[in-house]
Amino acid sequence: MGELRLTEISEAFPDRVEVRGCDLVGDLMGRVGFTEYVHLLLTGKEPTEDQRFFLDLLLVSIAEHGLMPSNVAARMTLAADPRSLQGAVAAGILGAGPVVLGASEECARLLEQAVAAGRDPAEVARELQAAGERVPGFGHPLHKPVDPRAERILELADERGVSGPHIAYARALRDAVATERGKPLTMNVAMPMAAVLLDLGFPVVAAKAVPVLARTAGLLAHLAEEQEHPIGFELAERAARTSG
Amino acid sequence: MGELRLTEISEAFPDRVEVRGCDLVGDLMGRVGFTEYVHLLLTGKEPTEDQRFFLDLLLVSIAEHGLMPSNVAARMTLAADPRSLQGAVAAGILGAGPVVLGASEECARLLEQAVAAGRDPAEVARELQAAGERVPGFGHPLHKPVDPRAERILELADERGVSGPHIAYARALRDAVATERGKPLTMNVAMPMAAVLLDLGFPVVAAKAVPVLARTAGLLAHLAEEQEHPIGFELAERAARTSG
Amino acid sequence: MGELRLTEISEAFPDRVEVRGCDLVGDLMGRVGFTEYVHLLLTGKEPTEDQRFFLDLLLVSIAEHGLMPSNVAARMTLAADPRSLQGAVAAGILGAGPVVLGASEECARLLEQAVAAGRDPAEVARELQAAGERVPGFGHPLHKPVDPRAERILELADERGVSGPHIAYARALRDAVATERGKPLTMNVAMPMAAVLLDLGFPVVAAKAVPVLARTAGLLAHLAEEQEHPIGFELAERAARTSG
Amino acid sequence: MGELRLTEISEAFPDRVEVRGCDLVGDLMGRVGFTEYVHLLLTGKEPTEDQRFFLDLLLVSIAEHGLMPSNVAARMTLAADPRSLQGAVAAGILGAGPVVLGASEECARLLEQAVAAGRDPAEVARELQAAGERVPGFGHPLHKPVDPRAERILELADERGVSGPHIAYARALRDAVATERGKPLTMNVAMPMAAVLLDLGFPVVAAKAVPVLARTAGLLAHLAEEQEHPIGFELAERAARTSG
DSSP: OOOOOOOSSEEEETTEEEETTEEIIIIITTTSOHHHHHHHHHHSSOOOHHHHHHHHHHHHHHSOOSSOHHHHHHHHHHHHOTTOHHHHHHHHHTTOOTTTTTHHHHHHHHHHHHHHTTOOHHHHHHHHHHTTOOOTTBOOSSSOSOOHHHHHHHHHHHHTTOOOHHHHHHHHHHHHHHHHHTSOOOBOTHHHHHHHHHHTTOOTTHHHHHHHHHHHHHHHHHHHHHHHSOOHHHHHHHHHOSOO | OOOOOOOSSEEEETTEEEETTEEIIIIITTTSOHHHHHHHHHHSSOOOHHHHHHHHHHHHHHSOOSSOHHHHHHHHHHHHOTTOHHHHHHHHHTTOOTTTTTHHHHHHHHHHHHHHHTOOHHHHHHHHHHTTOOOTTBOOSSSOSOOHHHHHHHHHHHHTTOOOHHHHHHHHHHHHHHHHHTSOOOBOTHHHHHHHHHHTTOOTTHHHHHHHHHHHHHHHHHHHHHHHSOOHHHHHHHHHOSOO | OOOOOOOSSEEEETTEEEETTEEIIIIITTTSOHHHHHHHHHHSSOOOHHHHHHHHHHHHHHSOOSSOHHHHHHHHHHHHOTTOHHHHHHHHHTTOOTTTTTHHHHHHHHHHHHHHHTOOHHHHHHHHHHTTOOOTTBOOSSSOSOOHHHHHHHHHHHHTTOOOHHHHHHHHHHHHHHHHHTSOOOBOTHHHHHHHHHHTTOOTTHHHHHHHHHHHHHHHHHHHHHHHSOOHHHHHHHHHOSOO | OOOOOOOSSEEEETTEEEETTEEIIIIITTTSOHHHHHHHHHHSSOOOHHHHHHHHHHHHHHSOOSSOHHHHHHHHHHHHOTTOHHHHHHHHHTTOOTTTTTHHHHHHHHHHHHHHHTOOHHHHHHHHHHTTOOOTTBOOSSSOSOOHHHHHHHHHHHHTTOOOHHHHHHHHHHHHHHHHHTSOOOBOTHHHHHHHHHHTTOOTTHHHHHHHHHHHHHHHHHHHHHHHSOOHHHHHHHHHOSOO
């Protein structure tokens, strides 16, 4: 076995660290912000100003949303093992499944394929409805009739002139879903998140990486609070209580 | 049981999301970047310009460092369960233990106590040496005699005039450790990270939250790459190979 | 909210613990073995002698298989956080994905549906081949042309007279797969595991629970060894080494 | 690099699997039960009849205890990602921290050192009390004044004649703690579990491996139930509800 480069992302040497072909210490540190660095890590390139703006916007929009199940699970886990912040973060991240945060990945896949194939939104809506499945990116237990975060993302995409075919498709799909069902269904934050990422040239995989990174920040805030004001066991007790 | 506020961080309502007393959609989205939002989430306050600069700097400095054990574990986990990005991220984060990334938390605790108590660095170095324990924040398997990331953080702290008693203590401790051992020992990135956070008024808990968030970004980059160029099983096989 | 029973599995009272309607302390402890208890927990009933025998057999057959990726990931994780046995176990279990241990669940689902619908094995083999997908329960990187564990399970099922329609179907599928491909393909341990569980009346869900529980035992053995003879960092270094 | 044996536990070959020097397929499968196999995996030796009996007893005693925090966290995680049983198990296991299940490891360490050093139980109780710390193995939120599982373990250890110096020390410590505090404090299941394991020759590390393995079985039962009767989101909602 000879010389073999396993990863293109980074390599550490005794006197320097190379990341995506850049000198981490001499070039990146102090010059690029974390959001730009996340873009560089994920895609190999520094972001344009619009890519940076919307990456920031999406990370901010999705990082925190009250005492969600993943925050509850993380706080309960920290209560049981107060020394292991990383264990509690891991427990919380495991709750970022397709029902919750993974929807943005499904949305991105759906949008990418439908736009590339030039599919009729009405047909897509009909198929999803017929299959009896949860339509990715639609419906929200709390935000009705609209998810204000979703609307704000669309608005800013229009304002800054980045709305392209994927955002147009997301809107058309919303109308088609409403027509198919006979009444509107909330388009949640996952759909415009996926759409704007694709319109800005991000790969599909970013559509899940963004909410996972964002929610990690929210989890860390909850765990910092938990260390000062523990409620983890109280949360577990409330959950399991057999009478009100 | 009456009305009870369990968390001060955020609360979601049908038509809005409140985070740290701010309106997420109407105020924060599009105005603050992710780094500023992380600060707001963790501490309840928006950062000063220096706090923002150094939070960015530290997140960038620690997010990625080659094919580290946590990246290897995450890639192996994704290979075994390609649909579960969050499972692979969780597996990687579980490797952010005290030996690796938790050192910054130990450094922060050590610095905070030593500075508050006005302890003699020589005495602290002697005690750590006598206890035969790994000295938190010192030593690195690769970066010798200096960790270039650590030096750059100190340099920028001086340049921007934020170096205070914790950075001064970190430097004094480095000299004391060298004297005690009779030769220099690399001060790794964990120590100046902890020192600059404390000098900027961050709580001790931030000293672990920062590297956990940063490494999540690195993990997501490795997992995006793994989805395109899988090496997870190859890594596992190399690790377990009984002959070279 | 009135009285509400959330789970049928167990409930703890100040002076006793009730599990599946039995008195844990006064009845089960000291009378039933762990394998019988696992059956009671999972299904609500104590096992027949055959159910107990094969549950033991399957747990033993699948618990350990050398330095597998999940064991490697767990040992690397313990090296980074030596105090958190549970974190290392969790990291290892996360590698029990569909590519590795989840195959038994896919096998159980396939067998259950095919037997219930009376489908022609040749047709099923043709479809799987045509779909170009990995056929669940077939193929093994090491065990060729047969997986000795799989053969032993079939043998014991025959010897003890428990082989039923699902085991018959597994064998027929093996022949059909060989015919379809023009050469034999190893039937791995996942397929007879699923088949014998179904023939003994276990639910499909048991087909994944059994390997997860079994592998936890293997992980715990590796982590006990790791605590005495640490190789975690060595494994990570071998995996990431860029030249042989 | 020449031939190197990394682990003594097992090795897989094309036609066989060797575990602790035994032939898995030809010897162990069908002959040993899972509990005996767990002993072999963990210690390298098959258990005596007493070791097998108490390993079964302890695994049964600790596997399940109602809707505990770890079960709640696991069910919430499965609700968010219904395809990932292993992710939900991992989330649950992460809650097996020192406050909950790790206490048995602390108990084993305390007992081993105190018995080896011949320390006066009254002095140990005084020190623990003075340190103001939670005394490992004492106190229980529900089981008062006694933990029936703890009493049953002691009773069976006496009945079967395996009670030795560690069980004697556990009892003496209970009396000393009561004297020191002026009133009895529940000796919970962790203390006799640790004591009987040590008296039977198990290593300290087994004192944590046993509850982790046992709770995995409980978690799997809850997750099987969750797949049939989902309550995960309901549990999360109850936990986070701001008014009763």
